[in-house]
Amino acid sequence: MEDIEEAAKRAEPEERRKLAEARKGTDEEAKAKRRTSERRKKRLPVPINDLPLLGRPVATTSFGIVVLTEITDEFVDADEIAEHHPDSDNEHVWAGWRVATLDDLVHTWPARTEPGEYERLRRWWQPTFDELRVARSSAKSRERRRANSHSDEASP
Numbered sequence: 001m002e003d004i005e006e007a008a009k010r011a012e013p014e015e016r017r018k019l020a021e022a023r024k025g026t027d028e029e030a031k032a033k034r035r036t037s038e039r040r041k042k043r044l045p046v047p048i049n050d051l052p053l054l055g056r057p058v059a060t061t062s063f064g065i066v067v068l069t070e071i072t073d074e075f076v077d078a079d080e081i082a083e084h085h086p087d088s089d090n091e092h093v094w095a096g097w098r099v100a101t102l103d104d105l106v107h108t109w110p111a112r113t114e115p116g117e118y119e120r121l122r123r124w125w126q127p128t129f130d131e132l133r134v135a136r137s138s139a140k141s142r143e144r145r146r147a148n149s150h151s152d153e154a155s156p
Contacts, residue, residue: 031083038084039063044123045076045085045092052124057100057108057135059127061120065135066097067104068124085123102139105132 009015023029044060052058052068059065062085076085076092100108111126119125127135 035084038081042097043094044068044097045081045088046071046095046124047122048075048091048093050122051093052095057104057127058124059115059131060097061123063097065100065105065127065131067100068095068097070096072096099142100135100139102136102143105136105139108132 010019039062044062044066046052046068051071054068054070057065057067072094074094076088076094078088078092081088108127110129110132114128115125
């Protein structure tokens with residue numbers, strides 16, 4: 001019961017402001033900003049000798065289920081991204097990605113088995129049924145929000 005009360009207290013706007021103020025200038029805040037900046041680049045390091053198929057949803061360790069849109073010929077600078085992608089080296093190139101749509105996810109066949117150690121190390125694999133179920137639910141919510149925001153703009 002105390003845990004619930006503590007969580008509720010932390011969720012209060014004033015308490016959240018205090019926590020945000022306390023984090024300013026800390027290593028934690030700097031790390032969070034770097035993580036957000038890396039995510040906005042919408043790129044994933046992939047092994048050059050084991051590239052995923054473009055245009056098909058894949059599960060990733062960093063970004064959930066995404067659709068890879070391009071593979072660049074730019075090699076990953078391991079020192080530059082060690083914090084976010086620690087196992088990447090000069091045998092990796094960048095893959096651009098986009099968020100998977102509900103249509104993408106509905107037409108994706110789930111993997112028969114959980115990803116193994118190799119798949120986790122390379123950072124991408126065919127999504128499992130459970131991963132697809134969660135992603136489909138999120139995609140439905142995203143599309144519903146998008147539809148509602150467009151209908152709000154259309155109404156007088």
